[in-house]
Amino acid sequence: MTKAKKTFRRKKEESIPITDIAERIRNGDRSALSKGITLIESKSPHHRKLASELIGMLLPFTGNSIRIGITGVPGAGKSTWIETFGSNVVQEGKRIAVLAIDPSSSRSGGSILGDKTRMETLSNHPDVFIRPSPSAGTLGGVARMTRETMLLCEAAGYDLILVETVGVGQSEGMVRGMVDFFLLLTLTGAGDELQGMKKGIMELVDAIVINKADGHNEQAARKTRNEFSQLLHFLTPATEGWKPEAYTCSAILNRGVHELWQLIVEFEQQMRQSGQFEKRRREQSVDWMNQMLLDRLYDHFLSQGNRRERLKEFEERVREHQLSPTEAVDKLFEE
Ligand SMILES: Nc1nc2c(ncn2[C@@H]2O[C@H](COP(=O)(O)OP(=O)(O)O)[C@@H](O)[C@H]2O)c(=O)[nH]1
Numbered sequence: 001m002t003k004a005k006k007t008f009r010r011k012k013e014e015s016i017p018i019t020d021i022a023e024r025i026r027n028g029d030r031s032a033l034s035k036g037i038t039l040i041e042s043k044s045p046h047h048r049k050l051a052s053e054l055i056g057m058l059l060p061f062t063g064n065s066i067r068i069g070i071t072g073v074p075g076a077g078k079s080t081w082i083e084t085f086g087s088n089v090v091q092e093g094k095r096i097a098v099l100a101i102d103p104s105s106s107r108s109g110g111s112i113l114g115d116k117t118r119m120e121t122l123s124n125h126p127d128v129f130i131r132p133s134p135s136a137g138t139l140g141g142v143a144r145m146t147r148e149t150m151l152l153c154e155a156a157g158y159d160l161i162l163v164e165t166v167g168v169g170q171s172e173g174m175v176r177g178m179v180d181f182f183l184l185l186t187l188t189g190a191g192d193e194l195q196g197m198k199k200g201i202m203e204l205v206d207a208i209v210i211n212k213a214d215g216h217n218e219q220a221a222r223k224t225r226n227e228f229s230q231l232l233h234f235l236t237p238a239t240e241g242w243k244p245e246a247y248t249c250s251a252i253l254n255r256g257v258h259e260l261w262q263l264i265v266e267f268e269q270q271m272r273q274s275g276q277f278e279k280r281r282r283e284q285s286v287d288w289m290n291q292m293l294l295d296r297l298y299d300h301f302l303s304q305g306n307r308r309e310r311l312k313e314f315e316e317r318v319r320e321h322q323l324s325p326t327e328a329v330d331k332l333f334e335e
Pocket residue numbers: 072073074075076077078079080081118211212213214249250251252253
């Protein structure tokens with residue numbers, strides 16, 4: 001490939017060499033960071049290749065942040081919590097990147113606007129970078145984009161990466177797979193919710209916070225916290241050597257929010273000391289590689305002949321019990 005081609009063209013007149021973008025990202029240039037992320041999110045194979053080169057160049061400067069995932073049902077207060085938490089932490093001179101994963105965003109047009117208004121202080125802060133969820137494609141695609149975006153943000157010198165996700169479907173497991181510390185934000189009156197809440201999610205988290213512990217809700221929040229605490233006792237911790245606990249907070253009143261930051265600092269110290277921190281990151285990298293390989297194989301397989309159409313047919317027939325899943329896969333391979 002010629003040098004001239006290794007550029008990212010936005011308009012015809014304007015093209016920036018990828019080495020320049022890398023350099024500028026390293027210097028904390030936000031528009032360069034946004035450009036880099038646009039490459040990552042692009043559908044064009046040329047852009048994706050450039051993105052890959054960019055990440056390669058920046059890889060030596062990644063890994064220096066603490067990566068925090070936040071999950072919870074819509075309305076639990078995640079965005080508000082991030083606004084409060086982030087505002088506390090930037091005051092300590094930390095730089096924060098907020099990334100969102102919203103599996104519903106392609107349908108609803110995104111909660112981007114809602115989030116930006118909830119994060120008013122943060123979105124105007126020079127040490128904070130907020131990037132809404134990539135709206136495109138599969139969960140696997142979104143996972144790749146978010147992971148790669150995370151790396152660019154680290155190269156740009158952000159100390160904390162917060163990944164907000166809506167607690168639906170498989171997005172939680174996916175976020176767990178890319179962060180160091182995983183937090184569940186939930187609410188009181190969760191009697192039903194508690195029943196319905198899969199044990200699965202509780203075994204993914206490093207802490208549970210009952211939000212909106214204010215006004216009339218305060219006492220109920222404490223009760224819910226105790227219920228969660230009891231449940232947590234019976235479960236396998238997500239992180240070896242760390243006992244997840246339940247807490248209460250009010251994101252709006254900034255109560256119990258800074259305590260979580262102290263907890264996360266403690267978590268990082270302890271887990272670095274025990275070696276668990278590094279170990280998890282290594283495993284995550286390997287898992288990531290394997291996941292990407294699977295995704296590519298799947299795409300490659302379906303791109304041959306008319307397999308994609310055949311798969312659609314087989315899906316229908318499997319749904320109608322005319323064909324067993326095993327038979328369907330056998331046929332796809334045979335054809
Ligand atoms: N009373 C109370 N309301 C809150 C608190 N945190 C968030 N809210 C409200 O809950 C609603 C949903 O908040 P949001 O941050 O958008 O939730 P998200 O969907 O989880 O991101 C908003 O109306 C917030 O003002 C809190 O600590 N106390």
